[in-house]
Amino acid sequence: MKKILFAMLALAVSLFAAEKVYLAPISLVGMHGDYGIVSSKLMKAYIEDDGRYVLVVGSAQDSVNVDNQSGVRDKAVSLGCSKYILAEFTRLGENVLMSFKLYNTDSEAPVWDDRLKAANPDDFDPIIQRVARNIGTKRKATTDDDIYSVTQKETEEPTRKGVSSYLGVSLGGLFAMQPDVDALAGVSVFLHYDFGYLLAGIDAGFYGIDNQLEMGNINLSVYYPFGTRALTPYVGGGIGIGYTTFDSEIEYGYDCYEDDRGGLSGFLGGGLLINRNSKLLLNLNVRYVLNFYKTKNWEVRKNDMGGVNIVQKSHAINGLMINFGIARGF
Numbered sequence: 001m002k003k004i005l006f007a008m009l010a011l012a013v014s015l016f017a018a019e020k021v022y023l024a025p026i027s028l029v030g031m032h033g034d035y036g037i038v039s040s041k042l043m044k045a046y047i048e049d050d051g052r053y054v055l056v057v058g059s060a061q062d063s064v065n066v067d068n069q070s071g072v073r074d075k076a077v078s079l080g081c082s083k084y085i086l087a088e089f090t091r092l093g094e095n096v097l098m099s100f101k102l103y104n105t106d107s108e109a110p111v112w113d114d115r116l117k118a119a120n121p122d123d124f125d126p127i128i129q130r131v132a133r134n135i136g137t138k139r140k141a142t143t144d145d146d147i148y149s150v151t152q153k154e155t156e157e158p159t160r161k162g163v164s165s166y167l168g169v170s171l172g173g174l175f176a177m178q179p180d181v182d183a184l185a186g187v188s189v190f191l192h193y194d195f196g197y198l199l200a201g202i203d204a205g206f207y208g209i210d211n212q213l214e215m216g217n218i219n220l221s222v223y224y225p226f227g228t229r230a231l232t233p234y235v236g237g238g239i240g241i242g243y244t245t246f247d248s249e250i251e252y253g254y255d256c257y258e259d260d261r262g263g264l265s266g267f268l269g270g271g272l273l274i275n276r277n278s279k280l281l282l283n284l285n286v287r288y289v290l291n292f293y294k295t296k297n298w299e300v301r302k303n304d305m306g307g308v309n310i311v312q313k314s315h316a317i318n319g320l321m322i323n324f325g326i327a328r329g330f
Contacts (some may be wrong), residue, residue, distance in 0.1 A: 004207040022076035030091035046132030168327025176319035217242035263293030
């Protein structure tokens with residue numbers, strides 16, 4: 001019972017804190033009246049989900065329209081609203097021009113306005129989502145780059161949004177902390193699927209081209225993106241199988257001072273997706289990589305007798321990896 005009362009109180013506080021906005025009946029030119037009713041309901045749902053405003057939806061009984069701005073303003077004031085919205089949908093051939101303007105009740109100039117073009121009625125939903133997120137802010141709905149509220153009109157543009165899988169290649173380097181070797185140049189390939197709330201896939205790479213230390217791995221990876229924008233930072237990690245070859249480059253006697261090992265490996269890291277969910281994706285990432293197995297290496301040390309000793313060590317090789325990748329979306 002206490003939980004129910006608390007939830008009701010929280011709802012009452014949120015409604016009281018949100019600003020009331022009056023939406024005048026939507027003006028439709030060359031369109032059926034049902035589109036206005038459905039669009040008004042969508043606007044109410046999405047605007048109130050955003051939490052900044054409580055939308056009071058006007059109806060034909062209000063006896064006001066967008067051509068009578070003073071009448072709309074008076075109606076908004078009588079309903080206790082501090083702002084009002086004028087929306088007009090005009091059909092132009094196959095397209096619909098959707099105009100939205102937000103006014104304060106004490107001003108005749110809009111405090112926010114935008115125009116968007118819909119290719120068909122299916123575009124109304126993503127457009128209204130974007131308007132709801134941005135209305136009353138410094139941002140425009142036309143520049144909103146959320147990848148999951150995309151119009152049919154935008155998907156017609158080349159290399160625009162509408163993909164969910166990526167196949168790509170990365171170039172970069174591994175800076176090993178143990179043992180002390182030169183930076184390892186390398187290449188990796190990746191296949192990822194974008195679920196929206198996370199990305200998952202396979203990463204495989206080889207580092208140490210023409211170096212005394214060579215490393216390769218193949219990992220199952222998962223990444224968490226911070227948002228759904230075209231420019232999205234993310235964190236994640238992976239685990240899989242790795243192999244290592246270390247050549248100590250010691251020429252002493254007839255012994256071989258080279259070791260090949262394999263075992264479990266993994267990584268943690270983060271990065272930035274550029275142009276996410278498009279046909280051309282760029283991926284900048286930094287990772288800490290670690291082998292869970294040890295690789296032998298040898299060092300030559302002078303002894304007290306003036307000779308040399310070959311000293312063996314074992315390291316779970318780890319280091320910092322930096323990559324820049326490019327991928328094809330499909």
